[in-house]
Amino acid sequence: MSHDDQLPGTEISATAVQLRHDAAAFLAAIVESSDDPIISKSLDGVITTWNKAAERVFGYTSVEAIGCPITILIPEERLDEEPAILARIHAGQRVDHFETVRRRKDGSLIDVSLTISPIRNASGEIIGASKIARDISERKRAAERQDLLLREMHHRVKNLFAITSSIISLAARSAETADGLARSMRDRLVALSKAHEMTLPSFTGDDAFQERSTTLFQLLSLILAPYDGGTACWDLEGDDVGVAANKVTSLSLLLHEFSTNAAKYGALSVEGGKLKVAVAADSEMVRITWAERLPGLLPQTAATVGFGSRLEKMISQTLRAEVSKEWKADGLTIVTDLPKASLQ
Incomplete structure (x- = not known):
């Protein structure tokens, strides 16, 4: 089929796909360059993405962290926080500026402020959660x-x-x-x-x-x-x-x-x-x-x-x-x- 014989809307659809691809790449660059750890996890609490700031703050590389349960960052005395957070994510709720304590790879503790939001797929279904952790130790x-x-x-x-x-x-x-x-x-x-x-x-x-x-x-x-x-x-x-x-x-x-x-x-x-x-x-x-x-x-x-x-x-x-x-x-x-x- 010649260029003149293309189906109506084919060119527009390709442009939309390219724009979506560019937007995703742009957002990924923002996440990767952020000074704050940005982590995503599944609804089962398994880490799915891990940016450079998360490596710097928590000590785990992305290879070490991705696929592990998010509880590797949670002190034992605070493990009850995770089910409550996941329950709110399942309900489509956002968690804003939740101040708590997390654990680094070396075992040391760090004061953080967490903002956690549901992640939805193209159909609007909740498939996971994104978490921004701000280091508030100095504060x-x-x-x-x-x-x-x-x-x-x-x-x-x-x-x-x-x-x-x-x-x-x-x-x-x-x-x-x-x-x-x-x-x-x-x-x-x-x-x-x-x-x-x-x-x-x-x-x-x-x-x-x-x-x-x-x-x-x-x-x-x-x-x-x-x-x-x-x-x-x-x-x-x-x-x-x-x-x-x-x-x-x-x-x-x-x-x-x-x-x-x-x-x-x-x-x-x-x-x-x-x-x-x-x-x-x-x-x-x-x-x-x-x-x-x-x-x-x-x-x-x-x-x-x-x-x-x-x-x-x-x-x-x-x-x-x-x-x-x-x-x-x-x-x-x-x-x-x-x-x-x-x-x-």
Whole structure:
């Protein structure tokens, strides 16, 4: 039959077949290049197609996966999910953004969000299901870190209020005037806020969910910084020791009490005064030796027992520290021994 003698509609039918073929090839290319695993399975739950992203995320090659039951990806404790999913597919229903956990070839688990749709043949019959699995592990980890951060912030705020309440109660017992109480509270709260600021995590980037610890020397430098450039001098030497973020508050209050007394009565209060803080640490214990030296005799008022002494006792108990003081003719030496674990 010549070209002119072709049956009506034959050319149109061939064009339609070609268009369908091109569309199928186009869709196959989209599936293959997708960043998300796209898997199809039969109504019996047997894997029939497996794209490159599925290989990357789950670890099985297409040769290994196709023909296997989809349950190779499902942890044992979640096997009951598959019959429920297949029942919805049989009913022609779509499953949208179902968050669950799946298992890789190496046995590790991955958080995924599944979208599952029925696959129909040319007659409209349901013959299987397509599944898009989006890896949401990082999103879940970020949400967990954020939740941990918020709970830690809540815990810290509660602790700060508790410490502030204790400071007020102790200060009120020994305060002689309202102005004296106000000054004492202001100084201690400023020191507390500065030390607390050192442990606050950043709210940008990955650091938003990481605690920032400090070291003993960094903490001492912060507390003693107001006395830089004065008539007295101070020096740090020995072993620097790490201090966990949740230990900074108590330790800073103790060291601030030492520096406050030194600024009022001791080496930081007079011209020519000298303060040396030496730290010696081994695997179990940390010894902080606070040695003040004055050009003259130590004023008797330095030995007065008041709010500071009670505060030191309270904090020493918290840190499981032993504090001993020795007043000499030329100054005061404070030795603080505490378990290394109390700081870390």
